Amino acid sequence: MADIPTAPPPGGPLPADTAPPMVAFEQVSKVYAATGSQAAFTALDDINYSVPRGTITGIIGRSGAGKSTLIRLVNGLEKPTGGRVLVDGTDVAAQSESALRTLRRSVGMIFQHFNLLSSRTVFDNVAMPLEIAGQSPAEIKARVAPLLDLVGLGDKAGRYPAELSGGQKQRVGIARALATSPKLLLSDEATSALDPETTLQILDLLKTINHDLGLTVLLITHEMDVIKAVTSHVAVLDQGRVAESGRTFDVFMSPQHATTRVLLSSMPGSGLPDAIQRRLKPTPAAGDNVLVRLVFFGKTANQPLTARMASTLEADVNIIAGAIDEIGGEPCGTLVVAYPADPAVMERAAQFYQQTGLRAEVLGYGA
Numbered sequence: 352m353a354d355i356p357t358a359p360p361p362g363g364p365l366p367a368d369t370a371p372p373m374v375a376f377e378q379v380s381k382v383y384a385a386t387g388s389q390a391a392f393t394a395l396d397d398i399n400y401s402v403p404r405g406t407i408t409g410i411i412g413r414s415g416a417g418k419s420t421l422i423r424l425v426n427g428l429e430k431p432t433g434g435r436v437l438v439d440g441t442d443v444a445a446q447s448e449s450a451l452r453t454l455r456r457s458v459g460m461i462f463q464h465f466n467l468l469s470s471r472t473v474f475d476n477v478a479m480p481l482e483i484a485g486q487s488p489a490e491i492k493a494r495v496a497p498l499l500d501l502v503g504l505g506d507k508a509g510r511y512p513a514e515l516s517g518g519q520k521q522r523v524g525i526a527r528a529l530a531t532s533p534k535l536l537l538s539d540e541a542t543s544a545l546d547p548e549t550t551l552q553i554l555d556l557l558k559t560i561n562h563d564l565g566l567t568v569l570l571i572t573h574e575m576d577v578i579k580a581v582t583s584h585v586a587v588l589d590q591g592r593v594a595e596s597g598r599t600f601d602v603f604m605s606p607q608h609a610t611t612r613v614l615l616s617s618m619p620g621s622g623l624p625d626a627i628q629r630r631l632k633p634t635p636a637a638g639d640n641v642l643v644r645l646v647f648f649g650k651t652a653n654q655p656l657t658a659r660m661a662s663t664l665e666a667d668v669n670i671i672a673g674a675i676d677e678i679g680g681e682p683c684g685t686l687v688v689a690y691p692a693d694p695a696v697m698e699r700a701a702q703f704y705q706q707t708g709l710r711a712e713v714l715g716y717g718a
């Protein structure tokens with residue numbers, strides 16, 4: 352590890368919330384010009400968002416939301432039609448071609464389909480950006496060997512991409528992206544072509560790199576699972592606009608935008624068992640129960656609240672479903688409970704939630 356050069360800010364890293372952002376989108380818009388029969392298309396519309404330095408930050412959105420366009424603005428492959436994209440304070444679109452080449456060396460990128468050269472060995476794929484930068488064979492060797500060790504491929508230097516698994520190919524992609532000691536790593540759906548277990552291994556590697564090298568990672572994905580597993584901050588992109596953004600934990604715990612809720616509901620384990628879901632009604636009938644999802648986090652996670660709940664509500668409280676989870680590295684739990692939809696009980700419940708800070712969401716009513 353000691354051999355991997357990094358560029359920490361002078362005086363050591365600042366907390367992510369106070370340091371200047373690694374990437375800043377300022378009133379950014381991107382309109383693709385009309386061509387032939389195709390009308391002009393606004394892919395990004397007034398994006399204002401900052402990627403905190405030293406974090407793993409995710410941009411999530413459905414297909415066509417504008418994620419790839421956004422990431423191409425960061426490495427200068429596209430220019431915004433309005434606003435500015437700043438990377439470490441530098442306006443990307445205002446750079447000359449040669450300044451842009453220098454800037455690109457400080458921004459590594461990994462791709463869904465790895466983009467390795469099949470005719471080159473693992474070593475030579477990783478060496479390529481260094482060859483382009485004019486480094487000597489000795490310098491290249493001194494740099495590539497520890498990078499291959501870092502990504503767990505020290506024994507595969509002489510192999511060709513066709514001899515590697517998908518996860519190993521992505522590790523080569525990561526080593527290549529790190530070759531020029533970037534301060535920012537862009538990840539474009541880097542785990543979308545991998546199975547769930549390999550995905551977790553690659554995400555773990557990104558976490559290690561972020562932690563050990565202090566590298567900021569900006570990843571785009573359409574998978575909430577990826578956001579949940581690895582990011583501390585997230586922006587939700589919807590039809591070219593930032594629908595909401597913030598700490599991943601806060602966005603997951605309290606989604607404000609319909610798109611975020613839809614993306615969250617597509618996660619495995621996020622919903623109620625089908626049999627219960629089908630029986631739920633939007634309004635109660637006499638004798639019905641109300642089903643409520645309780646979310647425990649922060650101080651509410653450590654208190655015996657469910658035990659107190661039944662006595663405070665003066666009613667039976669049945670547990671229907673529950674899960675313990677970790678979001679953005681923070682633990683939380685959810686519990687779905689049912690109790691009588693009697694107005695007096697529901698009023699006592701509302702007061703209980705207010706007093707305890709417990710987050711509660713009514714899911715529906717049923718017998």
Ligand SMILES: Nc1ncnc2c1ncn2[C@@H]1O[C@H](COP(=O)(O)OP(=O)(O)OP(=O)(O)O)[C@@H](O)[C@H]1O
Pocket residue numbers: 383384392393394412413414415416417418419420421573
């Ligand atoms: N070069 C282009 N010319 C015209 N329109 C484009 C161009 N590139 C992208 N678009 C349009 O801009 C919108 C956003 O595309 P973009 O690729 O950024 O979305 P995305 O969120 O990355 O989608 P996906 O997840 O499917 O890759 C889409 O409607 C797309 O058709």
